[in-house]
Amino acid sequence: MTAQARRAQIVAATIDVIAEIGYGQTSFARIAEHAKLSSTRLISYHFAGKDELITAVAEDAITSIGDHLARQLAAETTASGMLRAYIEGMVQFTATHRSRMKALLEIFLNGGLHYDATTDQSVVGHVETILRQGQAGGEFREFDARVMATAVQRAVEGLPFLLESTPDLDCAAYGRELVTLFELGTRRSSE
Amino acid sequence: MTAQARRAQIVAATIDVIAEIGYGQTSFARIAEHAKLSSTRLISYHFAGKDELITAVAEDAITSIGDHLARQLAAETTASGMLRAYIEGMVQFTATHRSRMKALLEIFLNGGLHYDATTDQSVVGHVETILRQGQAGGEFREFDARVMATAVQRAVEGLPFLLESTPDLDCAAYGRELVTLFELGTRRSSE
Amino acid sequence: MTAQARRAQIVAATIDVIAEIGYGQTSFARIAEHAKLSSTRLISYHFAGKDELITAVAEDAITSIGDHLARQLAAETTASGMLRAYIEGMVQFTATHRSRMKALLEIFLNGGLHYDATTDQSVVGHVETILRQGQAGGEFREFDARVMATAVQRAVEGLPFLLESTPDLDCAAYGRELVTLFELGTRRSSE
Amino acid sequence: MTAQARRAQIVAATIDVIAEIGYGQTSFARIAEHAKLSSTRLISYHFAGKDELITAVAEDAITSIGDHLARQLAAETTASGMLRAYIEGMVQFTATHRSRMKALLEIFLNGGLHYDATTDQSVVGHVETILRQGQAGGEFREFDARVMATAVQRAVEGLPFLLESTPDLDCAAYGRELVTLFELGTRRSSE
DNA sequence: TATGAATGAGCTTTCATTCAT
DNA sequence: AATGAATGAAAGCTCATTCAT
Structure with a gap:
């Protein structure tokens, strides 16, 4: 097995574990168990430490x-x-990659990522x-862009948590509601 | 010292610690250190376990x-x-009780609270x-009340996190922006 | 059992273990085994960390x-x-407290002690x-006091190592030989 | 790269590492890092085990x-x-090969070498x-040759440690002081 | 000659909790 | 109401070494 494949396997298992039991309960032992590795040593071998593993998980999600988003936004002009x-x-994305998104949020909320300017901007x-x-x-009308961006971001991030208590939620409908909310909230009042 | 006073002291210390270093890093040892207790034994003595302590912290915040809110909403008719x-x-409330609100959010986001119907409803x-x-x-216009409620709730919850990176934020302005956003987003379009 | 007695017991066991197998091979597990403790956790409980334990061991030896020496030197005027x-x-002292002295040397030689001015002076x-x-x-004749002090100190420190390969060594004779050496080496040549 | 050259490179790196951070902190990982090897596997490949590597380091120093010494002593008749x-x-030698001598001492003092008669005699x-x-x-006067030899040996060995705290020490002066000390300490008193 | 992948054993430290006053 | 002493389990990490090319 190549190192690359093994790393990918471990990252995938870590995503699953974080999404299932939360960042705080996630440990090398639990990841190894989930990925059916012979020991946690295999994780230490492929990642310099927990930080590097968590960073790899976050980068995986952020890249995806x-x-x-790049594809979605490409055709838009307004x-x-x-x-x-x-x-x-x-x-x-959240609907089709629930674990990945949940894991990313868990990492952010628990300060498991060491921010840098690039990360901050992209997220x-x-x-x-x-x-x-x-x-x-x-x-758009006049408003504080920072505050509005926060509201949009938080509303979108609400979905993974909602999906936990309501797994059968109609995500498309959720999206449409949010789109309507923010269209009404941002457009010029004269329109 | 009465048991009641001691419990209040420990709860207050726990709020501070969670708000400062996060739910994941919070331990009896660190709470005892913050509250200047001789040992963690005093916490175990007054609380049946970690769950009871966390529940007490959450209840303290929720009650406050x-x-x-009851006072704020009393005069409103529409x-x-x-x-x-x-x-x-x-x-x-967030602006004047930053630690309390931050701690409550940390607890919720990390699954530190065992929901029951009452809790869920009240929050x-x-x-x-x-x-x-x-x-x-x-x-109000037609929309999915559940989704809109989530958006409102998340937007409000965004403040404590924003205050961490921007402690001098104008909270009143933040509130006004959100009020405007949700007024535009919920009112009947004919208005 | 009082904390003080337990600490003393652990310190004594640590001295024995370091003297027997060397600083590098000494671990909490080995100390617990030697002292017949139920687990290494008992060491962690009584000492904040390995550093504190090692420091306690060194201080024990240095104080002894x-x-x-204070008693030995009290009557001397020249x-x-x-x-x-x-x-x-x-x-x-080395002859009657072999382990203690051996352990102290092991600690010094392996940099297990964080020097301060007091320690340095006393040793x-x-x-x-x-x-x-x-x-x-x-x-005394003219010589570089620093160099001579080093020679004295090293000669004295040689005994514990010599005792390892030759346990039945006549320590008193060893001492007399060194005294003669340094008397001849330090006295005024006109004498 | 020939096996011989590779072994020499690894031995040299090991000497540096031991001299810098001490025998106790020296590991294959750190040696590989210092020598810029891709992995510790290269060390295992060229040396049967840690013992063989350490022995090689010691022999390198002892031979040097x-x-x-052979050159220095050749012309002496008394x-x-x-x-x-x-x-x-x-x-x-210590002055011009600080690392090599420091490493050798570290190995001896930490029991990293399995003595045999030849080694013992030569050192x-x-x-x-x-x-x-x-x-x-x-x-020379009558004295216990074993004790005196120990004193000479320890005094000489003191220099590497002294050089750590005082890198600019005048080594030649250090040597002259020791020569004087042991001339006074060994010569017949009638002289 | 060299390397990639894997491994079992060991390390110190931290966790919430319990027993016995 | 409080405390001192003790504890089993788990954590992340490092060790030298080995298997298979």
Whole structure:
């Protein structure tokens, strides 16, 4: 087995474990058990430490989301279109990659990631940029872009938690509701 | 020292510790250190276990928030007024009780609380009830009350995290932005 | 069992283990086994960490040696008398407290102790002070006190290692030989 | 790369690492890092085990010292001359090969070497032989040759440790002081 | 000659909890 | 109401070594 494949296997198992039992309960032992590894030593061998493993998990998720969003946003030309695409893209991704998204949120909420400027921008700053563009172009009304971005981000992040208590939730409907909410909340009142 | 006073002291220390270093890093040892107790034994003595302590902390916060909101909402007669009062009440409470709110969120997000119907209703269901009343009374447009309630709740919960990276944030402005957002997002379009 | 007694028991066991198998091979598990403790957890309970345990061991030895030397040197008035008393005192102590001295040397040689000024003075500086007094008072010839002190100290420290390969060594004779060596090496040539 | 060259490279790296961080902290991982090897596997490949590596390091140092001393002692005909040449030779070697000597001492003091008669003779017995020759030939007074040899050996070994706390030490002066000490301590009193 | 992958045993430290006053 | 002493389990990490190319 190649190191790359083994690392991928361990990352996948870690995602599952974090999503299932939470960041705080996740340990090498639990990951090894889930991945059916002979011992936790195999994890230590392929990752320099817990930090590196967690970082790898986060990067895996962030990259996937980034790719997905890039595709979703490619065709959009208006800010409101981009905002809609962002929300629906995130909701879609969450619906089809529940564990990955849940694990990413767990990591962020528990401070398991050492931020850098790139990470911060790719995760949090995306929406804010769209909002500012919309205001500059006259599509959106005046509001505090930071606050609105937070609201969008939190609303989207609410889905993984909702899915835990309601696994059969209609995600598409959830997305549509959010899109409507933020369209009404951001558009120029004269429209 | 009375048992009641000692319990209150320990709960207060636990709130501080959770707010400062997060739920995951919080331990009896660190709470004892913060409260300047001679040993963790004093915590075990006054609380049956970690669960009971965490529950006490959560209940402390929930009760405080409940009292605060009850006062804020008392004078309101319309659903939109109640929604505004709820958002501004929560933001105000967060601004003046940062640690308490942060600790409560940490506990919820890390699954430290064993839900029961009462807890769930008092925390999450409040907004949903208001929204349904508004729809029943014709004040609000049609939307999924559950989804909207989630969005409101998450938006409000965003403040404690924002305060960590931006301690000098203008909380009142944050509240006003959210009120505007949800007024635009919930009102009947004919208005 | 009182904490004090337990700490003393653990310190004694640690001294034995270090003396027997060396600093590098010494572990909590080995100490617990030697002291017949139920688990290593008992060591962690009474000492904040390995550093604290090692420091306690070193302090135990240093204090014992200090007391012994103080008694030996009390009656001496001349520098040559003090030097003789120092050498014989150290040799005597080593002969009757082999493990303690061996353990102390192991700790020093492996950098297990975080020096401070007091430690340094009490361990290394003692001889140098005596030598300088002897030179100032005209008893001793001119020489580099630092170098001579090192030679004395190393010669004395040689005994524990010699005792390992030759347990039946005549320590008193060893001491007498060293006294003669350093008397000849330090006295004024005109004598 | 030839096996011989690779072994030499690893031995050199091991010497550096032991001298820098001590025998106790030295591991294959750290040696590999220092030598910029891709993995510790390369060490295991060229040496049957840790023992063989350490033995190789010690032999490297012992051989170097032996060569150096042989040259220094070649011209000497008297025992006192040989003793002086030995001390100065060892001090010189230490001054110019600090790491090698430090590593050798670390290995000896931590029992990393499995003695055999040859090793013992070549390292410790050298001085004792000189001293006995001097006594047999009437140059030296009566003393216990074993004890005196120990004192000489330990005094010489003190230099590497002294150099750690005082890197700019005047080694030549250190050697002269020791030579004087042991000349005074060994010569016939009638002289 | 070299390497990638894997491994079992060991390490110190921290966890909440319990027994006995 | 409080405390001192003790505890089993689990954590992440490092050790030298080995199997199979």
